Amino acid sequence: xxxxxxxxxxxxxxxxxxxxxxxxxxxxxxxxxxxxxxxxxxxxxxxxxxxxxxxxxxxxxxxxxxxxxxxxxxxxxxxxxxxxxxxxxxxxxxxxxxxxxxxxxxxxxxxxxxxxxxxxxxxxxxxxxxxxxxxxxxxxxxxxxxxxxxxxxxxxxxxxxxxxxxxxxxxxxxxxxxxxxxxxxxxxxxxxxxxxxxxxxxxxxxxxxxxxxxxxxxxxxxxxxxxxxxxxxxxxxxxxxxxxxxxxxxxxxxxxxxxxxxxxxxxxxxxxxxxxxxxxxxxxxxxxxxxxxxxxxxxxxxxxxxxxxxxxxxxxxxxxxxxxxxx
Amino acid sequence: xxxxxxxxxxxxxxxxxxxxxxxxxxxxxxxxxxxxxxxxxxxxxxxxxxxxxxxxxxxxxxxxxxxxxxxxxxxxxxxxxxxxxxxxxxxxx
Numbered sequence: 001x002x003x004x005x006x007x008x009x010x011x012x013x014x015x016x017x018x019x020x021x022x023x024x025x026x027x028x029x030x031x032x033x034x035x036x037x038x039x040x041x042x043x044x045x046x047x048x049x050x051x052x053x054x055x056x057x058x059x060x061x062x063x064x065x066x067x068x069x070x071x072x073x074x075x076x077x078x079x080x081x082x083x084x085x086x087x088x089x090x091x092x093x094x095x096x097x098x099x100x101x102x103x104x105x106x107x108x109x110x111x112x113x114x115x116x117x118x119x120x121x122x123x124x125x126x127x128x129x130x131x132x133x134x135x136x137x138x139x140x141x142x143x144x145x146x147x148x149x150x151x152x153x154x155x156x157x158x159x160x161x162x163x164x165x166x167x168x169x170x171x172x173x174x175x176x177x178x179x180x181x182x183x184x185x186x187x188x189x190x191x192x193x194x195x196x197x198x199x200x201x202x203x204x205x206x207x208x209x210x211x212x213x214x215x216x217x218x219x220x221x222x223x224x225x226x227x228x229x230x231x232x233x234x235x236x237x238x239x240x241x242x243x244x245x246x247x248x249x250x251x252x253x254x255x256x257x258x259x260x261x262x263x264x265x266x267x268x269x270x271x272x273x274x275x276x277x278x279x280x281x282x283x284x285x286x287x288x289x290x291x292x293x294x295x296x297x298x299x300x301x302x303x304x305x306x307x308x309x310x311x312x313x314x315x316x317x318x319x320x321x322x323x324x325x326x327x
Numbered sequence: 328x329x330x331x332x333x334x335x336x337x338x339x340x341x342x343x344x345x346x347x348x349x350x351x352x353x354x355x356x357x358x359x360x361x362x363x364x365x366x367x368x369x370x371x372x373x374x375x376x377x378x379x380x381x382x383x384x385x386x387x388x389x390x391x392x393x394x395x396x397x398x399x400x401x402x403x404x405x406x407x408x409x410x411x412x413x414x415x416x417x418x419x420x
Contacts, residue, residue: 034391036388036390036391037391038391038392083371086367086371087371089368090367090368090369090371093351093353093368094351097351097352097353100334100352105331106331106332106334106354107331163351166350166351170371170372309332309356312332312355312356312357312360313330313332313356315356315357316356316357316360319357320357
């Protein structure tokens with residue numbers, strides 16, 4: 001389950017100040033907003049964009065892991081990976097459904113993903129080069145996503161919050177199975193441990209980029225926080241994730257690839273080195289090593305499945321007509 | 328791109344004795360495929376033993392703008408048991 005700081009939302013609203021104030025009062029009172037409730041257009045747009053990006057991330061996120069199902073090293077690992085990838089598909093569905101309650105159609109969202117207009121988490125534009133990457137994705141990528149998603153369970157928009165509760169319930173198995181894979185490698189032969197370290201080296205920075213730009217550069221954060229779509233800032237969540245993850249790496253005897261990483265007694269957390277935001281924006285804008293492959297794979301799956309969708313609809317229509325005739 | 332596949336609302340009964348509860352929605356061409364998809368997506372971890380699927384278009388909902396008039400019984404406190412004074416000597420009633 002994968003989300004990332006919102007990219008490129010437009011939270012402007014043009015309703016009267018009285019309307020916006022009344023809405024904000026409901027939000028401040030921790031009232032949940034439900035689909036048919038009046039809401040500012042900016043609130044609706046921000047949610048459609050965020051939930052859509054989140055749903056696309058789940059669906060695209062199936063690709064780098066699905067890539068390893070046939071090569072899993074044992075039946076136990078294969079069964080777990082299959083179940084995880086199936087969960088991600090389900091999570092995509094819960095999220096698409098939540099977005100649909102805001103008046104956007106599934107078809108529209110699918111089209112936006114396939115023609116490259118919609119964004120998804122930049123993390124999936126990196127390749128899965130070794131089996132260790134499946135472990136690292138569960139441990140770090142799902143771990144980062146959980147940090148993001150737990151506060152989303154209290155999001156002000158009811159259908160999104162409900163979807164996230166379901167997702168979070170299913171998610172912790174993902175992170176645990178990932179950590180177990182990395183642990184097995186880290187405690188294995190020298191080569192296996194090296195494989196785990198190589199994987200951590202490649203995924204660490206992309207994982208901490210998943211929380212999105214620094215607060216000072218995150219233009220949509222303030223409005224999302226005021227509307228209680230977001231509960232913590234990007235930097236707060238990133239800090240929580242780093243603080244939780246460093247001891248987990250130490251336990252495995254693996255080294256986090258950041259020479260500037262050190263404990264800061266005063267803030268009771270770790271300081272980290274500079275993040276390469278040029279790389280982040282390159283990858284978000286579709287220049288990641290796998291960006292073209294990901295959308296191509298989705299497009300192929302969609303096109304190859306067209307006859308199935310058409311046949312199912314034709315069959316449903318035929319049954320309906322027969323039933324009508326019999327009545 | 329083909330026609331839009333209809334939307335269904337999914338209700339699950341966690342176990343006998345409880346009511347079916349709304350759990351989410353999905354797209355499917357007909358009720359048979361909707362039930363199959365609901366089983367695959369919404370009951371992967373023993374969530375229930377019975378599924379209902381209802382075409383979303385068949386649901387009629389009340390207007391949230393009229394929630395005040397519809398659901399505010401503030402002026403009808405005589406509908407609540409605490410409205411009535413019963414002496415303590417009478418005991419629990």
